[in-house]
Each structure stands twice: as C-alpha cells, then as structure tokens.
Amino acid sequence: MSDLAAEVAALSKRLQVLEDQQEIIQLIATYGPAVDSLSGDALIDLWTEDGIYDVGGMAPFIGSDVVDVVEAAIHRSFVAAGCAHVQGLPLVHVDGDRAIATSVSRVYVCDGDQWLVERVSANRWELARTPAGWRATYRVNRLLNGSEEAQELLRSGLEPPA
Amino acid sequence: MSDLAAEVAALSKRLQVLEDQQEIIQLIATYGPAVDSLSGDALIDLWTEDGIYDVGGMAPFIGSDVVDVVEAAIHRSFVAAGCAHVQGLPLVHVDGDRAIATSVSRVYVCDGDQWLVERVSANRWELARTPAGWRATYRVNRLLNGSEEAQELLRSGLEPPA
C-alpha cells in the first residue's frame, strides 16, 4: 500500500469512530420522541431482537416487549397530561463493534401551568453494531434517589469498557 | 478517476454528513444563549431571511421579526427573574441541502431559591443549506401539555423526510 493509500485508510478509521458515536447519540435521542408520541415500532427498533430494557422495580422488557412501555397505564396517563422523556448529553465509549453510553434521563409531566420533574435516572446503554446499524443490547436505568445502584451506573460509564 | 481518488471522494461525502449534523446541532444550541442574553442579532441569524418561527397561540414570527421574542414583556420578565431556554439532544435527519431536527425544549424560570419548569415543548426545525451555512427555514413548537399536535411534531421527526 502506498503512503497515501495508508493515510486514506487511517482517515476512514478516524471518521468511522465519529460516525459510530454520532449514530449512537442519535439512537439515544430517538427514545424520547418515540415514547412521548406512543410510537411503539420506532421504540422497538432501538433494541436488538433480544435486547433488554431494565427499568427497575419490575421484570426487564425483552425484545419487542419493550412496546409495553408505551402501553402502560401510567405512561398513557403521563402522555394524556403532557410529558417529555429527555436524555442528557451521553458519554459514549466505542470499542470496535460494541459501545457503552451513559446519560441522565428526566421525565417532565405537565401539572397545571408548570411541569414537574417526575423522574431523574442514571442510564447505562450497552450497544452493538448490527447489519442494520447500532442497536441497544441492554439498557438499564435507576432513579437518582440516593441509591448506590444509580451512582454505580454513572461510575461504571466513566471508563471505557475493559 | 483512480480507485484512491474515488475513495477520497467517498470519505469527503461521509465527512460532509457529520459536518452538516454538527453544524445544525450547534445552530440549535445557539438559540438558548441568544434569547437568555437578549442577543437579538444572534437570534435573527439562526433563520433564513424569510424563515418562520411558529410558537403557537399568536401569529408566527417571520424573518427578522423573530427579534420580538427577546423584546416581549413576558420574556423580559423571565430574564429579569433569571431564566434558561434549554434544547434537548436533537434528532437530525439531513437530506442533501435540507434537514429536519426534532428536539424537546424547556424553559426554567427562577422562583426564590429554586427554578420552576415553566414550559416543555416539542420542536420541529426545518433547515436549509445556504451560502452562509445552515439556517432554519421553519421552526414550530407546541407545549407538551397533552395536545395531540405536540405529539404529532415528535412523531413526524422519527422518520427521514420523504
């Protein structure tokens, strides 16, 4: 390979890292609009077929069962009142075909002429590159209500996975 | 064109997609600092000359009239009390010289020793590439207060524009 060809290959690799990060951030940015507009198909599409969503306090959702998130009575009541699921700026570590993203999510629910902050959670997303693009294989979140578990989710995201 | 030249052209195209997304996200990130510091010129510069900002409940602002946002008595009273207009992580679809971005915005207003969440809105930004860079041609937002219209704004942003 010529020097120039080697340079081009190196550039492509650097670009791939940014593309991966950006695609993962866009996937995470899709979660809120999907659940707040009751778009079950878009929601399911964020995970792999056997992907897991562990929200705590109940059995984790597996694969397409994640659609139950938008079917739940409490979620329907939030949407009827007016609500927004917002993901903070994710911290993303990509390692080949795997990635970890850490973010803080909030749920705002309308109450009269203001919105209450109903939930604030630590999130850890584990993702895999698939033929269809990046997908979540596992997402876990825990309320930031003083629990050590939620703090540990944030702590575990500070370093690239070993 | 040699194989290597074709590779370089392909890299440039991939890079352009990321640059476009990044520039659009930076434009959206400018809105809050502009309105919360009463910087009318920076605000006007986010839209094309005939760009539209439809905030609901009143006639849309057109072009440089968007400066009225920072001149409005209610906005002035928010700024005097202390306020922040915050845009969430945008979901961005670029298609050539056009783009759509979807985000949830919040307005926090200081009230004694805490901040109240005064507004939570669904936002759809339509943007165009201009000689001066990306600009908004149309932004619409609606309060997430249970209205179907706000949910539809979020839903419409899930897919790339047809």
Place this chain on the structure above:
Amino acid sequence: MSDLAAEVAALSKRLQVLEDQQEIIQLIATYGPAVDSLSGDALIDLWTEDGIYDVGGMAPFIGSDVVDVVEAAIHRSFVAAGCAHVQGLPLVHVDGDRAIATSVSRVYVCDGDQWLVERVSANRWELARTPAGWRATYRVNRLLNGSEEAQELLRSGLEPPA
C-alpha cells in the same frame, strides 16, 4: 504535493475539527457522572493541572483542589438525597489549540416523589489541547437568577473568541 495528497490533507483537517468538538463535548458530558458518583479522580482529570473552576460565591478551585466539589458537605447531602448535575447541549468554538464552550447546567435534587431544580447556571468553559487531549483551563458558572453576570457569560459564548 499531488492534488490528491492535498485533498487528503484537507480532509484530515476537516476531520480534526469534528474530532475536537466531539472530544470537548464528551469532556463536558463527563462532569455530571463524575460528581454524581463522587468520582474525584475523573473530576480532576477534566482540568489541566493548574486549571480553574470558578463557581462563584467562594474562592475558585485550582487544579486538583476541584476534588473539594465532591467532598463538600452540601454536595454529599445532595448525593445522599439523590441528585443529577446535567449539562445542556454545548455551543463549541474551536480555534486551533484553544476552545470555548458555552452551556447551561442544572442540578436536580430528589425531594420525596419528585425532583426539584435546585440550580440553573450559565457556564463558560475555556479549553486547551494538551498532550493528553483536551482539558479545561478555566470554567466559570453563575446562577441564572437574573444577574447580568450570568447573561454576559452566555453572550460572550455566541461568537468565536477574537
């Protein structure tokens, strides 16, 4: 240099701009998870050795003294109750080996079955490229409580540094 070699060099430069922005945004995204999980080492690592963090109302933290942020009694009480430090979408201007980032941060603190917005602040980050990557040389934040100083922080971030 051949035309193609010049093109490759230009691509590398464009890519570097995006890499710089992305690395800076990731640095900023690390602050919240670091302080909310009481990870002093990760916190210290965001600044240069003589970097400054000026939070207002007390002497600025210098270098590794920033660890006092996570040692402070008030911070410990917030973490025990449950809290999240969230940075908004940063507006980033990179100029060679220096950069400015502007963002709005919030602190959410758990109070019974909801979270209160305890602080909303304007942030200006000044950063430098170091052999170890981008680091903050100076971060200043001020409560958005109507003070002109906080508005000025936002205003000063709208333009690239002169």
